[in-house]
Amino acid sequence: MTPRGFDAVADELYALPRDEFTSIRTERAKEAKARQPDLAKRINQLRKPTVAAWLVNQVSRRHPDEIGQLADLGARLRTAHQKLAGDELRTLSRQRNELIRRLSGRAGGVAGEAGVPYSDVAMRQVEDTFEAAVSDPDAAAEVAAGRLSAALSPSSSEDWLAAALAASPKRKAAPPPPVKKKPSKRDPEAERRQAALEEARVKAAEAEAARDEAQQALDEVSARAEKAAARVAELRAQLDDATREERAVRKELTAARKAATAADKAADDARRQVAEMESFGKRRR
Known part of the structure; x- marks a missing residue:
């Protein structure tokens, strides 16, 4: 297979149906690994x-x-x-x-x-x-x-x-009078608060990403659960139809057995009657 560049592979992957992304990404990374290990690494880093x-x-x-x-x-x-x-x-x-x-x-x-x-x-x-x-x-x-x-x-x-x-373009203004700069004083408390703020922002971003991933997983599982529920409902409907059909066939079977028993009895009676008539004819001769 002719090696393809990163952009071509990325375009292909993100155009795919979402559930095919991971498997095709793995295939493309394997194809590139022998000749272009760096490309294979970049492909594997593409996120679904x-x-x-x-x-x-x-x-x-x-x-x-x-x-x-x-x-x-x-x-x-x-x-x-x-x-x-x-x-x-x-x-x-x-x-x-x-x-x-x-x-x-x-x-x-x-x-x-x-x-x-x-x-x-x-x-x-x-x-x-x-x-x-x-x-x-x-x-x-x-x-x-x-x-x-x-x-x-x-x-x-x-x-x-x-x-x-x-x-936007700024208007020209008269230059301000020179101000004598005061030496800046280090504020450890302000620096501590700023560091804590940055850390909180990072954690908030991570929590937001985790929430999105969790919601995505929930959506996927919900969709699968709905499909499974629909399948169960379909199978239950088929089972109900089969149960009704079985009951109807059993009724027909019972009626057929009764008819067969009656026919068998009638055949026995007819045979006995024939035998009796033949026996009576022989005695008269």
Whole structure:
């Protein structure tokens, strides 16, 4: 087999049905291991997408024009923020909401085709990811690439405004009078609080990722449980039909046995009658 590059393999994997990702990733890593061990390692590091990420990837691949509109709306919204154009912001915000709802509906359609549960959690994560593509050009590029392994989180409105103001041209102002700098004092307590804050943020991010993984597992098990319940219901219906059929056949069997017994008795009576008549004829001769 001709060796393929990382991008080609990644595109193939993230375009696959979600339940085929792991097995095909293993195959591609084995194919690359002999000649390109570094490539094999990179392939093995590709993460199986969550349900929400997989749905976004499929929508991105099927509807690239609409995905491109997310980035376009984001650029126009940032320009409107810079201008502080209220009417334009309201119009663009409405367009953004309509587009995200439409794309979320497309994700629901993909889920239905694939038999994947589109839970409230998955829907919220899908919409957050599309919102992130509007608010951040880097996120828009990730969504358009169709290789997400996890959902993205959008920037807050305050982040939008801060970014817009930072990007806007600044007015020239008179230089401030020189200020004599005071030597900075080290604040161990503030440093301790900052370190604790950073640690808490890391733990919060890890907890969020663990929650997403747990929800993903719950969605998958719930889907399997629903399929199993449907199968049990189908088998019970078949059992009920078979039971009714057995009862009907048993009734027919009982009636047939009675008829056979009666016919046997009638045949015996007829044979006896014939024998008696033959015996009587012989005596008269």
